[in-house]
Amino acid sequence: MSEHPEKWEAQVRKGCLELAILAALWKGRLYGLEILRLLEDGSNLIVAEGTVYPLLSRLKAEGLIESEWVESEGGHPRKYYWLTKAGRQRGAAMAGFWAGFAASLGTLIQPLLGGKRAL
Amino acid sequence: MTANSDSTQLMEYYLGRLRESMAGLPAAEREEIVAEIRSHITERSLVDGAVDPQRMRETLEALGRPEEIASQYQTNALLTRATGSHSPWVMLRAARRGAMLGAKGFGIFMIAVTGYTMAATFFLCAALKPFFPENIGLWVGSTVGFHMGYRAAHDAPAAELLGHWLPLVAMVLGLLAIMGTTHAIRVLIRHGSRAKLRWRAE
Known part of the structure; x- marks a missing residue:
């Protein structure tokens, strides 16, 4: 196992991607590209865009999301996703864990940030 | 016009590579992914309602290598199947895939190979006993220690413990080895390493 800092950052991003997708779908159904655009806005969560689609497929296999093909006005079909009941529960649980985790780690790393204050 | 058909060709080439790299998946699933x-590519490559060649290249670049995407889909499918399966064949394939993805995966692969080899040896002993009744047995001796298998007449002296019971005992041990190995891999894949294997698939 190589311990390059870039690798660590990639792992953090990857680990958060599942929660980010569940969060993106919280308000309603979206297709893959819409989810990607939501994740892109303001965050650099995505390394390779292609990773989102296999992850959606896994979340569906785990029963956290459902999907359906819908024809668009443009003529090409889009695959829409939405949260199942299990997905909402999982998302809420992950968000709760994340909030506590980020808060305690934020306190811990404060000295490392020097003059800057951790959020 | 030519730019447009070039772009279409580029997209079809990309999708072709994606499709080929997912040979292990059922055809219907594969086509749905494609x-x-x-x-995604079509919509992301649009500029003012028309496919833009430059935008298409950027889109494909941002997606990453098709083989990489395919590999993630295949890993998903195999792990899903392995946690719901009892077949040594599926287990070995899942473990082999894991072995390429990291040290822990390699450990699971070694457990799979060792366990199933042990089972195969027991079955082999059971099958060969009727043909080599004097040589196959469960041997105990000061130099040979304690082992099941083949012993030539001129080897170090050892006593055989099982006699006619050997095929039955070896069969039972073989079955236990298969069940134990399969169970161990299922547990290992399900707890912890499931996420880790996927993690490393990137």
């Missing part, structure tokens, strides 16, 4: 990625 359709979804096609939809």
Whole structure:
């Protein structure tokens, strides 16, 4: 196992991607590209865009999301996703864990940030 | 016009590579994945309602290598199947895939190979006993220690413990080895390493 800092950052991003997708779908159904655009806005969560689609497929296999093909006005079909009941529960649980985790780690790393204050 | 057909060719080349790299998946599933990625590429490459060649290249670049995407889909499918399966064949394939993805995966692979080899040896002993009744047995001796298998007449002296019971005992041990190994891999894949294997698939 190589311990390059870039690798660590990639792992953090990857680990958060599942929660980010569940969060993106919280308000309603979206297709893959819409989810990607939501994740892109303001965050650099995505390394390779292609990773989102296999992850959606896994979340569906785990029963956290459902999907359906819908024809668009443009003529090409889009695959829409939405949260199942299990997905909402999982998302809420992950968000709760994340909030506590980020808060305690934020306190811990404060000295490392020097003059800057951790959020 | 030519730019447009060049772009279409580029997209079809990309999708072709994606499709080929997912040979292990059922055809219907494969085509649905290709359709979804096609939809993504088409929509992301539009500039003012028309496919833009430059935008298409950027889109494909941002997606990453098709083999990489395919590998993630295949890993998903195999792990899903392995946690719901009892077949040594599926287990070995899942473990082999894991072995390429990291040290822990390699450990699971070694457990699979060792366990199933042990089972095969027991079955082999059971099958060969009727043909080599004097040589196959469960041997105990000061130099040979304690082992089941083949012993030539001129080897170090040892006593055989099981006699006619050997095929039955070896069969039972073989079955236990298969069940134990399969169970161990299922547990290992399900707890912890499931996420880790996927993690490393990137």
